[in-house]
Amino acid sequence: MRRTSVRFAAAFIALALVTTACGKDRSSSTDSAPATVPTSQGSGDTTPATDVETAGPTFGDAAWPCSKGDGANTDDGSEAGVTKDAVTIGGGDDAGFSGSPGLSHEVTDAMKALVAKCNELGGINGRQITFNYYDAQFAAVQAAIQKACDDKVFFLVGEGWAFDDLQEEIRIGCGLPAVPAYTVSAAFAHAGDVFQGVPNPADETPAGVFEQVAKVFPEEVKQVGMLAGNFSATQETRDKVVNVAPQFGWGFSSTTLEYNAGGETDWTPFVKQIQDAGATMVSWSGTCLPSLQLFAQAAKANGLDVPIITDANHYTQNCADANTDGALDKMYLRFGFIPFEEADINPATKDYLDLVTGSGGDTALLGMQASSSFLLWATASQQCGASLTRTCVLDNMRAIHSWTGHGLHAETDPGANHPPKCAILMKLTGTKYERVAPTERGTFECNDAWIGKVTGTPGLIAAKLDANRISQKFTGK
Known part of the structure; x- marks a missing residue:
């Protein structure tokens, strides 16, 4: 391709x-x-x-x-x-x-x-x-x-x-x-x-992120743990990932783990379940604050050091500003817009x-x-x-x-x-977002096959x- x-x-x-x-x-x-x-x-x-x-x-x-x-x-x-x-x-x-x-x-x-x-x-x-x-x-x-x-x-x-x-x-x-x-x-x-x-x-989803992530993490994508909120907004997003990502080499160690949409008092049990499933990557569906940050902090405290893949709604200044402890340093997100940094x-x-x-x-x-x-x-x-x-x-x-x-x-x-059939892969490092792929500023990667068919x-x-x-x-x- x-x-x-x-x-x-x-x-x-x-x-x-x-x-x-x-x-x-x-x-x-x-x-x-x-x-x-x-x-x-x-x-x-x-x-x-x-x-x-x-x-x-x-x-x-x-x-x-x-x-x-x-x-x-x-x-x-x-x-x-x-x-x-x-x-x-x-x-x-x-x-x-x-x-x-x-x-x-x-x-x-x-x-x-x-x-x-x-x-x-x-x-x-x-x-x-x-x-x-x-x-x-x-x-x-x-x-x-x-x-x-x-x-x-x-x-x-x-x-x-x-x-x-x-x-x-x-x-x-x-x-x-x-x-x-x-x-x-x-x-x-x-x-x-x-x-x-x-x-x-x-019935379609922008799928470029799946291939972009697979190129950065070719082994990790073989055992992905899904984590989504227990409500339709995140469940439907999760279902699209599970449906389409295997076309790009992804495999899943777990797909049914769900957290309470109203929040969790302790994220450690979720970290343990993901570890027990043998996940080498997490695909997250939800919001950055406070849920993903709290999960990432629990993961860091319990030795779960894996990439977290999520959506562009996590591209917010509040999310970046909150990452002073680096717990979200392995958060990667799919993007279809030219980022603010450019x-x-x-x-x-x-x-x-x-x-x-x-x-x-x-x-x-x-x-x-x-x-x-x-x-x-x-x-x-x-x-x-x-x-x-x-x-x-x-x-x-x-x-x-x-x-x-x-x-x-x-x-x-x-x-x-x-x-869109074009994509950018972004990540958070410290309190700054940065481009991962393609590396040239002001550009997208595009492919007709990146409009994934959902069934x-x-x-x-x-x-x-x-x-x-x-x-x-x-x-x-």
Whole structure:
């Protein structure tokens, strides 16, 4: 299999990747044969339904999708959340969760900064954006989504709720479409009215990390111990790893070990079980603070000195700052964005950091995901021009098959619900994140085979996907 390092450049160059998905069919897939394919070398972000103005202020490598318009909007108030001069969207996080205060608040920090800047530039074709915030507090997502429905917001945009499976029956019932920062459950990820800047479908997963880790730790990957929280958000992530990683040489010493989602008072029993299973590596599904740090500290105290592989939600300043004892020095994470440490060579990363920190917010990978999803929604909304409707925005997003969030991340296909096939492997050393592979700054490794096909997992089965990969779990079909 060939690999390549692909440089993220600021100049606009059209992408060479050809995609075939269109209309309502989200079932098309990319060629699975290994090949080297460029990611974004500029925006190349959209296959727009209509032309988008490219002059004016930019975010990253493309123009902001916000403008004053010409004052000729025709909205009559019949569309939820929309008038001629205003549009109301909803979003939120789990910041009120007592077990991890501030959980995912970075998605809201990003949304507030982006909305403010978009409004400064004129809004969505002259419509000023009102952003309604809903705190799901980790387990109160049903109350949050019901409030959003009652408020008749136009879209959910950039939200991040861990228990998003609990919202779906209510959300679908009130017809509220979403462009979330991230999805967890298969039913939400495959809903017909949900699009993401960085898709996370249940039947596919970005698999580059599995090969990258196998090259760094060829022996350790043969005996991996899985550790996940006892709730759907982490279980579905674990199931994807167990399903796909063996295609890249991984083996598992244990796959069923679960910790209490509300926290553990003693992590030593988990360390002992992993040691007894003979694991030479740990694959972790959860959050960094406090759970992973406490587990890693217990592992260090009990002589379990193995790599810990996890996801990009562990790329936060709080996580890095907490690693003063070095317990997390062997934490490796998969990454599909240009990291903050390389903002000096990637305009979109710098623009994100400047915008959010300039408004007093905190930054994290999840904040960049929210930014990409907001820009996707704004682009599709701006294309609707004088008449802004949910149907128009959804149709425009279905037509977008090449998207990098204006240069924030590797290329994805939101319209057909395909994740990136390019990856970066990062690790934490002390209180700093550093690049492991590829070693050249501002680059990704890419391969068509790195979109791993997932089959037969409990979450995927429960989602009841139809021939177009749309979940029918809550549709009554």
